Structure formats: structure tokens, C-alpha cells
Amino acid sequence: xxxxxxxxxxxxxxxxxxxxxxxxxxxxxxxxxxxxxxxxxxxxxxxxxxxxxxxxxxxxxxxxxxxxxxxxxxxxxxxxxxxxxxxxxxxxxxxxxxxxxxxxxxxxxxxxxxxxxxxxxxxxxxxxxxxxxxxxxxxxxxxxxxxxxxxxxxxxxxxxxxxxxxxxxxxxxxxxxxxxxxxxxxxxxxxxxxxxxxxxxxxxxxxxxxxxxxxxxxxxxxxxxxxxxxxxxxxxxxxxxxxxxxxxxxxxxx
Numbered sequence: 297x298x299x300x301x302x303x304x305x306x307x308x309x310x311x312x313x314x315x316x317x318x319x320x321x322x323x324x325x326x327x328x329x330x331x332x333x334x335x336x337x338x339x340x341x342x343x344x345x346x347x348x349x350x351x352x353x354x355x356x357x358x359x360x361x362x363x364x365x366x367x368x369x370x371x372x373x374x375x376x377x378x379x380x381x382x383x384x385x386x387x388x389x390x391x392x393x394x395x396x397x398x399x400x401x402x403x404x405x406x407x408x409x410x411x412x413x414x415x416x417x418x419x420x421x422x423x424x425x426x427x428x429x430x431x432x433x434x435x436x437x438x439x440x441x442x443x444x445x446x447x448x449x450x451x452x453x454x455x456x457x458x459x460x461x462x463x464x465x466x467x468x469x470x471x472x473x474x475x476x477x478x479x480x481x482x483x484x485x486x487x488x489x490x491x492x493x494x495x496x497x498x499x500x501x502x503x504x505x506x507x508x509x510x511x512x513x514x515x516x517x518x519x520x521x522x523x524x525x526x527x528x529x530x531x532x533x534x535x536x537x538x539x540x541x542x543x544x545x546x547x548x549x550x
Contacts, residue, residue: 308417311410312440318407320501331355334493343487350375389485392475438516444509452502
């Protein structure tokens with residue numbers, strides 16, 4: 297029983313950093329304004345030769361594609377170039393986007409599992425709520441927040457030092473083919489979302505997750521302090537003046 301409780305607690309602490317990180321990844325993947333940031337910051341219209349309004353529409357279509365339920369679907373976006381309708385992406389880019397969608401599908405499932413576990417664990421603690429249980433939950437939240445901030449802080453430093461290498465290793469580990477190796481001179485996908493954009497997004501997701509972990513830890517510390525607000529304080533092994541029991545005065549002699 298004790299071992300099961302320890303395992304459940306450890307999984308709870310581990311699930312929180314995963315949930316916070318993947319929440320921010322999900323927002324970045326499904327928010328068209330994140331893509332539009334790349335178009336503005338890296339002059340995608342000038343590099344691709346495609347009007348910005350068409351790129352913004354493509355961003356919304358990409359988000360809809362990622363949200364679709366068919367993991368084997370192929371992305372088909374058409375744009376007008378010199379009055380002619382043509383595919384935005386070539387076959388290699390389309391196949392890579394299918395791989396990206398499948399990776400996001402897996403990521404979103406892990407995110408949802410982490411959420412369900414965290415919610416179930418908290419519900420179980422509250423259901424059998426005693427001060428001791430809530431105190432333990434607060435301590436676990438503090439630990440999870442510290443782990444989140446620490447792990448993402450280290451990852452952020454690693455990205456600042458060697459993002460190019462990490463970016464390559466991520467693709468080698470995540471994909472079983474080399475469709476992700478695109479030509480910046482000809483392929484629209486990498487022109488729309490250059491490596492600098494992925495660095496910006498990675499740092500943004502990391503910073504946001506560190507902040508969330510820090511806030512969670514502070515909330516846990518604050519709750520523990522609130523629980524202890526009415527507890528007596530001891531000084532040098534003796535009760536303080538505020539809590540020391542009053543001694544009875546000897547009866548006055550008549």
C-alpha cells in the first residue's frame with residue numbers, strides 16, 4: 297500500500313511538468329498567430345513570393361489540418377502565383393507535414409493522459425481530504441514546480457548554447473525518414489518557418505513553462521504557510537509569550 301502511494305505521488309509530480317510543457321506546445325501548434333509571427337519576423341512573403349494574405353490563410357489551414365482526426369491525411373493548400381493556382385507545398389513537404397501531424401497527434405494524447413491523471417489524483421486527495429492529505433499535495437506541487445522550472449531552465453540553457461545540434465538531433469529521433477531535410481532556396485515550408493522561428497518558439501515555450509512551474513511552486517508554498525497560520529510558534533524549545541499557558545496566581549492571604 298505504501299509503495300503504491302509512493303508510485304502514485306511520483307507519477308503526479310512527473311505528470312505536472314509534462315502537462316505544463318505540452319500545454320504550451322499545443323498552444324503554439326494550434327495558434328495561427330504563432331505562424332503569422334514567423335511570416336512577419338522572417339519576411340515569408342518576400343522570401344516565398346506569395347502574398348501575405350495567402351500565407352495567413354495557409355496558417356489557418358495548417359492548424360485545421362493538425363486538428364483533423366485522420367492521421368494519414370495529406371495537406372493540400374492551394375495558392376495563386378501570377379494568376380495561376382498551384383500547390384503551396386511539394387510532395388516532400390506534404391509527406392513531412394504528415395509526419396509532423398502524426399507526431400502532434402501522439403503529443404496531444406500524452407498531454408491529455410497527463411491531464412486526466414493529474415485531475416484524478418487531485419480529486420482522490422480532495423475526496424479523502426484531511427489536512428494531512430492537502431498538506432502532502434501542496435508539498436508535491438512545490439516539488440513539481442521546482443522540477444519543472446529546473447528542468448526547463450537547463451533545457452533553455454542547452455538551446456542557447458547549441459540549438460542547431462539539438463534541432464538536428466530532435467528530427468533524427470522523431471522521424472524515420474529525411475523528408476525534414478528541406479532546401480531553403482526552393483521549399484516553401486522552410487521559407488515560411490525557418491530555423492530561427494523554431495528557436496524563437498522553443499525559447500518562448502521554455503520561458504512560459506518555467507514561469508508556470510515557478511508560480512505553481514509559489515502557490516504551494518503560500519498554501520502551506522496559510523495552513524500553518526494558526527499553529528503555535530516555539531522559541532528555544534519553549535512556547536512563545538503568546539502561547540505560553542498562564543500560571544495561576546497564589547490565593548491572597550486573608
